[in-house]
Amino acid sequence: MQIISAENIDFKYNGEKAINGIDFKINEADFLTILGPNGSGKSTLLKILARINDIQTGSLIVNGHYIESYESSEYAKFFSYVPGDIYTPYDFSVLEIVVMGRAPYLKWWEDYQKKDNLLAMETLESMRISHLAKRSINSLSSGEKQLVFIAQALVQNPGILVLDEPTSHLDIKYKMEIFGLLNKMREEKKITIIIASHDINLVSLYANKALLLNKGKQMFFGRAQDGLTADNISRTYEIEDTSKITAMFKL
């Protein structure tokens, strides 16, 4: 079942086009990877999907409705987003952070219920980080912190989970753990995963769809195995020596 249908998406920042003519359709439980060099428009596209940027031209249909027709809390019950790095000035505990993911389900005067806290703990357990529950968020390693924010996103009970460079600053252990976790979510809960990442190796292992961007233009969209070729990657990232890519990424 089609979960996102994007047609002819353009976006301008101060008169300059950041993305131009983006077109793609993905289904429920797809694992889409968005690749491209810095400045290619990945973040812009993700921000449109997350409704941080208002859609300007084209049409974007999410779960059967136009993206601009959703109410914020309604959208948040369906769509969750994990940024690459969140600045946390105050020392909230891991559990406090994760349970904030239940916010879309509460009225403004309501406080988190027992069931919300329970759900948060269960999510932490399923990710095998429940031992961190009482720790301060600022006492964690970056890998652990990233897992916590993924847990927060999962507690939103989303149909679509978007991650922006979630593993760029993490070591191999966490990279593998996070990708494995995302795949599990996809298989068990039918969550659609969209991930912008430079980790081409890992991405090629898990993604079934790929969208390649360069300077705001769509270089490719389609099945991951068709998209993640040495040719496509070198064109997208403007690399001259394709042979190196083949060797590096074992494509």
Place this chain on the structure above:
Amino acid sequence: MKMNKFLIALFVLAVLFVLSLFIGPTSLNGFDIIFHIRLPRVLQAVIAGCALSVAGVIFQGVLKNPLCDPYILGTSSGALFGAVLAQVIGLNQGSFFFYILIGASALGATLIAYNLAKYKKQVSNVDLILAGVIISTFLSALVLLFLSLHRESALNIVFFMMGGLYETDKGLLIAAAVLVFIGIMLALSLSRQLDIFSLGEEKAVHLGINTEKYKIIYFTIASLITACAVSISGTIGFVGLVVPHMARLIVGPSHFRLILASAIGGSMFLIVTDAFARTVIAPGEIPVGIITALVGAPFFLWLLFRNRGKIK
């Protein structure tokens, strides 16, 4: 379990409140003095202490910046400007309208700062702080201009800046108390969302919170209670900056507890410092804002050094 801490704190506050009723610049201790002179004064300390501390918590939460104080959007310069304006138009100092003008002026400055920072229905934190600085500088310059032409008012204005819990209109005190109480209750009911705000506005949007609407609500509450405090006690510094930090160290960052702890802490802080201010050089009196700054500054420095490296 956590409630115990608060009950103890409330008890200590009550004790301090009662004790300070018996402290004064004279040896008089009759019911008259205590009821008519000391009681309103200590109540003022509670109102201003609560208001400034909670406003500090709100600004620090919304702007994600632990260095914010309640005057960051130009409130203190606005109040000062109001005091000067009152003199210029010949308003009787100490009259009801005098205080109203100061409060309105404080609020007005904040409104202007907010609208300056607004761009296409959105307000960025940096722009907001910048706008506050601009408004503060401009209004301060106008105040100084006035002072350079009217030197005889200088002392008066300077001491207003330092803040002091002088006798004020009873009706105003009650109105301020009610407004501050309502403001704090509202802030408590919206404290959950404030927690999320501290993760950044993008995250708040992701979690379905209408950030622009909430920002307006938070700023309105914080500015209103600050204006109440400033109109009856002048611009007392450091309470709104230091008390939230002390509270955060004791009860943690969750804003519900933080707001309660700050309100109690702020009241205690002002009750104690004012007791000093009115007795240390009796029968002379030091404006309480001087004591809060003298005590607050070294304490804040200590906090900063203690937390070095943690906040980056």
Place this chain on the structure above:
Amino acid sequence: MRLISIALSAFFLFISFCNAGVVKKNRVVSLMPSYTEIIYALGAQDQLVGVSNFCNYPEEALTKEKTGDYLRPNFEKIYSLKPDIILAPQWKNSIFLKNLKSLGLNVVQFKDESAIKDIFRTIGIIAVKTNKKAQGKALIKKLKKRLKDISKKRVSNKKRPKVYIEVDNKYWTAGKNSFLSDVIEKAGGKNIFSDIKRSYFQTSWEAIIERNPDIIISLWGDAGDYAKKPLAEKINALANSRIISDIERDKIARPALRVFDIIEELSLKFEK
């Protein structure tokens, strides 16, 4: 030979007579309103070439050249007036003194007057500097006699009324070391804060209630302000409506001549 010496001596005599007749006129700049008032009282106003922005009495002083105020005098203006003497207060900032002296100007500094008797000192110095020694002596004698008469008139066994003087809003008052405190004493009153060895300071309403003044002098507000305060009825001055709020601040606070009128006025009011 004899003819030449007679001619020469006649010539010299003639020159000295001319010089004696032409006394070089003194050019005086006054940087304080009180000095200006004293200059006029001594009749030396024709020597006055410059005054401060605040010198507003007598009215004629307003026509003199303005040189800025005492807190920040305009050096350029003062220099352009080519003064022989500058009458200046004790500046906290000694740079002013240095600056004026470096311009080659002669500055006469007066210590701040903290009592009535200091006025006599000031008058004496100004009188000397403006060649009005005789007038100065006479003026001082007259003023001293006036004070004596005032104190004689006071009924000796009657207790001095306790007086609270409020100089500015938020309970600014005068302690023992202040000029205004001495004014009250000379008028026959007792400043309720005469035990505090300070000049001007801020007190509290509670302290005023404790000291219970019989008379309140307000230099900035009016009687209505006090009646509104808590426990106002406990204060003698308010219970008996003895609030004096019509005294011009310039008259009472300037250590010059008009303060003596005020002292007399107050002594009569205190008697009632």
